[in-house]
Amino acid sequence: MTTVTATPTDDRVATRSATATIMGRPEVGALIGAVAVAALFLLVAPAFRSVGNIGTILYGSSTIGIMAVAVALLMIGGEFDLSAGVAVTTSGLAAAHLAWFFSLNVWVGIVFALALSLGVGAFNGWLLHVTGLPSFLVTLGTFFVLQGVNLALTRVVAGGVSSNSLNDLDGFASAKAVFASSFQLGSVEIKVPIIFWAALTVIGGIVLLRTHYGSWIFSAGGDSAAARAVGVPVTGTKIALFMGVGFCAWLLGMHNLFNYNNVQSGAGVGNEFIYIISAVIGGCLLTGGYGSVVGATVGSLIFGMTQLGIFYAGWDPDWFKTFLGVMLIAATLVNLYVKRKADAR
Amino acid sequence: MNAARTNAARTATTHAGESSSYDGPVLELENIGKSYGNVHALRGVNITVRQGEVTCVLGDNGAGKSTLIKIVAGLHEYSEGTMKLRGIVRQFGSPRVAQAFGIATVYQDLALAPLMSVWRNFFLANELRKGPFLDIPTMKRICAEELTKMGIVIPDLDRAVGSLSGGQRQVVAIARAIYFGARVIILDEPTAALGVKQSGVVLKYIAKARDAGLGVIFITHNPHHAYLVGNHFVVLKLGHVALDAHRDELTLEQLTAEMAGGQELAELSHELRSVHPEKVVLPHDAPGGIEAPELDPNELAGMEDV
Numbered sequence: 001m002t003t004v005t006a007t008p009t010d011d012r013v014a015t016r017s018a019t020a021t022i023m024g025r026p027e028v029g030a031l032i033g034a035v036a037v038a039a040l041f042l043l044v045a046p047a048f049r050s051v052g053n054i055g056t057i058l059y060g061s062s063t064i065g066i067m068a069v070a071v072a073l074l075m076i077g078g079e080f081d082l083s084a085g086v087a088v089t090t091s092g093l094a095a096a097h098l099a100w101f102f103s104l105n106v107w108v109g110i111v112f113a114l115a116l117s118l119g120v121g122a123f124n125g126w127l128l129h130v131t132g133l134p135s136f137l138v139t140l141g142t143f144f145v146l147q148g149v150n151l152a153l154t155r156v157v158a159g160g161v162s163s164n165s166l167n168d169l170d171g172f173a174s175a176k177a178v179f180a181s182s183f184q185l186g187s188v189e190i191k192v193p194i195i196f197w198a199a200l201t202v203i204g205g206i207v208l209l210r211t212h213y214g215s216w217i218f219s220a221g222g223d224s225a226a227a228r229a230v231g232v233p234v235t236g237t238k239i240a241l242f243m244g245v246g247f248c249a250w251l252l253g254m255h256n257l258f259n260y261n262n263v264q265s266g267a268g269v270g271n272e273f274i275y276i277i278s279a280v281i282g283g284c285l286l287t288g289g290y291g292s293v294v295g296a297t298v299g300s301l302i303f304g305m306t307q308l309g310i311f312y313a314g315w316d317p318d319w320f321k322t323f324l325g326v327m328l329i330a331a332t333l334v335n336l337y338v339k340r341k342a343d344a345r
Numbered sequence: 346m347n348a349a350r351t352n353a354a355r356t357a358t359t360h361a362g363e364s365s366s367y368d369g370p371v372l373e374l375e376n377i378g379k380s381y382g383n384v385h386a387l388r389g390v391n392i393t394v395r396q397g398e399v400t401c402v403l404g405d406n407g408a409g410k411s412t413l414i415k416i417v418a419g420l421h422e423y424s425e426g427t428m429k430l431r432g433i434v435r436q437f438g439s440p441r442v443a444q445a446f447g448i449a450t451v452y453q454d455l456a457l458a459p460l461m462s463v464w465r466n467f468f469l470a471n472e473l474r475k476g477p478f479l480d481i482p483t484m485k486r487i488c489a490e491e492l493t494k495m496g497i498v499i500p501d502l503d504r505a506v507g508s509l510s511g512g513q514r515q516v517v518a519i520a521r522a523i524y525f526g527a528r529v530i531i532l533d534e535p536t537a538a539l540g541v542k543q544s545g546v547v548l549k550y551i552a553k554a555r556d557a558g559l560g561v562i563f564i565t566h567n568p569h570h571a572y573l574v575g576n577h578f579v580v581l582k583l584g585h586v587a588l589d590a591h592r593d594e595l596t597l598e599q600l601t602a603e604m605a606g607g608q609e610l611a612e613l614s615h616e617l618r619s620v621h622p623e624k625v626v627l628p629h630d631a632p633g634g635i636e637a638p639e640l641d642p643n644e645l646a647g648m649e650d651v
Contacts, residue, residue, distance in 0.1 A: 210479055212472035215465050222458035229420060229456040230521075231441040231470035289460040 061304025
């Protein structure tokens with residue numbers, strides 16, 4: 001065909017160098033940040049250098065990372081979930097109250113909590129779809145509703161601010177083994193949530209980059225009208241993403257329940273921001289359409305390291321939140337800088 | 346042509362109630378109307394699209410062209426009349442349904458996700474898979490081939506679409522529709538943002554798609570482009586069909602006149618005579634102070650439609 005042979009190669013656009021391609025990855029900023037934070041605490045906190053503490057740091061990170069993975073996917077899909085923090089508590093309380101109140105096998109409560117968590121996610125997505133309101137508003141509503149339900153129902157069922165112990169119910173031992181056990185790997189203690197976290201990161205990363213659902217998520221967040229126009233089921237994709245957050249909230253909620261034997265009804269408030277910050281440090285754009293699951297996992301690791309690093313360094317832990325704020329802004333600036341450099345080739 | 350193309354064609358032919366031997370017009374719109382509240386964007390529109398023909402839809406801003414293609418593409422549902430696809434009345438609930446019936450669309454705003462890579466955009470919602478996973482090498486290869494055929498070379502298909510030039514983006518959107526359109530492709534103002542050379546390439550592709558037996562709906566407000574490739578011309582004006590003619594019944598001059606509103610064009614050239622195109626004046630360096638041109642009430646009414 002004539003047009004093919006007549007087309008000269010456009011020499012204005014050079015192929016990007018390998019460095020630029022690597023620097024263009026969304027998780028690069030987070031990786032740089034993680035190395036910097038690790039270096040800082042290795043320097044100032046002797047206990048940070050102990051190999052045995054790796055397990056503790058990873059565990060702290062995993063309780064953020066499990067949620068951050070789902071929240072990152074949701075943010076890439078263009079939506080927020082401010083109810084993610086209390087949803088973890090809701091899930092734990094639902095399982096505990098149901099099983100305790102009716103003296104059921106705890107697995108009945110666990111399955112009920114799963115259904116409830118997925119239901120809350122689906123409800124968020126559905127409400128977003130029918131109202132057309134921003135997810136910030138819709139999930140802010142859900143946040144308050146769940147927070148109120150957590151406190152009020154716990155007062156009614158357990159007569160206080162924490163759920164009753166499930167120790168003597170059927171299935172407790174097996175549930176604890178599944179959600180809150182640990183094993184030794186050399187001198188490092190690996191708690192089960194670390195495995196959940198790693199598995200979710202791998203699955204989330206593969207779904208995002210290697211399956212067609214990933215393309216749907218990126219496009220739903222990048223330009224939902226365009227995605228819909230070419231045939232992407234945008235509503236379904238977003239509802240599924242909210243349900244993914246629900247699933248992870250259930251997983252973490254079950255861990256918390258069986259790790260501590262009860263759940264505090266006021267817990268979880270404010271954690272939604274930590275999940276969002278982890279995702280943002282990991283390279284997710286607030287506007288959607290761009291980001292990385294691996295980045296969110298590295299972002300959670302930065303949090304875990306900071307939390308324990310401050311403690312090990314003997315600093316006043318009151319500074320933790322301040323440190324988080326500085327980290328958030330620094331990471332966002334690094335991401336922006338790296339992205340601009342990479343885009344400019 | 347290739348695996349994906351035949352796949353699309355196959356899904357298009359397996360819908361219930363269709364016979365494979367159908368040889369009437371692929372798409373018939375009868376008295377189609379669409380209202381948004383009390384605004385009638387389209388009223389009583391009749392259009393017939395045959396496979397192997399280019400049907401040009403022309404009209405000024407606000408004539409109802411975009412509404413019309415959104416109905417055919419499945420973005421909007423029509424509120425009056427009937428739309429028949431291969432003789433069977435259909436109402437597409439979503440663009441996905443329209444695509445499953447073999448209708449692909451190039452939207453005026455291109456419908457590309459700016460932060461996504463070129464190849465992901467090309468195959469968006471039509472991804473090739475190997476088992477549960479994306480078949481990335483094949484998708485990149487096909488994408489590169491199709492874009493090369495259209496006359497653009499993008500060395501790095503992982504580049505975000507947002508970093509391409511307007512013309513390159515247009516070509517990506519057109520290449521995608523031509524690759525996936527099984528029966529009908531709709532092009533909404535595909536040449537509006539393009540230079541002369543790339544417009545030529547797009548027009549050649551429209552002819553190629555026609556030769557391959559597709560029904561092409563070519564929406565434009567450039568009668569010269571339309572006349573180069575069109576078999577059939579429909580001019581829309583304020584939501585009505587103002588002209589519906591086959592190529593044999595029409596010359597380019599008539600089409601241009603009809604499109605521009607004939608008499609209105611004559612008036613315009615008369616009025617513009619007073620602007621003196623050869624005139625040069627001293628530089629203007631204070632902000633503001635530029636007089637509005639004098640417009641008559643008809644022209645003002647036309648602007649409100651935009």
